[in-house]
Amino acid sequence: MKIFSTAPEGNELAQYVGVDYIKFAISTIEGVIDWMKKNDNVAQPLLANIDLLLVFAKKYTTDANLLLEKKKIQEWKAVFNDWFSRCESKIPAKYKDGIKQNGDELFSKLEQYGH
Numbered sequence: 001m002k003i004f005s006t007a008p009e010g011n012e013l014a015q016y017v018g019v020d021y022i023k024f025a026i027s028t029i030e031g032v033i034d035w036m037k038k039n040d041n042v043a044q045p046l047l048a049n050i051d052l053l054l055v056f057a058k059k060y061t062t063d064a065n066l067l068l069e070k071k072k073i074q075e076w077k078a079v080f081n082d083w084f085s086r087c088e089s090k091i092p093a094k095y096k097d098g099i100k101q102n103g104d105e106l107f108s109k110l111e112q113y114g115h
Contacts, residue, residue, distance in 0.1 A: 018060030022067050025053040033076055036083045042090040046080055047099075050106045057113050068114035077107045 003011045009018060032046045057064035080103050091099060 018056060019063045019067065021056045022053065022060060022063055025049060025056060026067060026072075029053065029076060033079050036079050039083070040086050040090075042087050044080075044083060046076070046083075047103055047106055050076075050110055054106065054109055057110070061113070064113045065115060068110075070111070070114040073107070073110050073114055077111075080107070 001012045004015075009015050029046065029049050032044070032049055036044055036046060053064075057068070084100055084103065088096060
């Protein structure tokens, strides 16, 4: 096994750990997206999953840019916006604007990645 730096991922066994986490996050988001397309539940885990994906993307920017597709990000955003439109009236007023704003901000950050 080869070591090529002092970084935590600086060896042959660890160099793709970031890739694995990003792939896992994308897979989880895809599952949530499928659920949200058919669901009118007021609660959703999408924004929390995107928030965590952004943590990985910031640390492993190259991997995130290779694994994320701008087209998919736009699809996720559209599904979130459709969900929000369907469920907006069920969201307590004191949280409604904040949830929409958080979604917009998270997608804006996520759109900086991908190809």
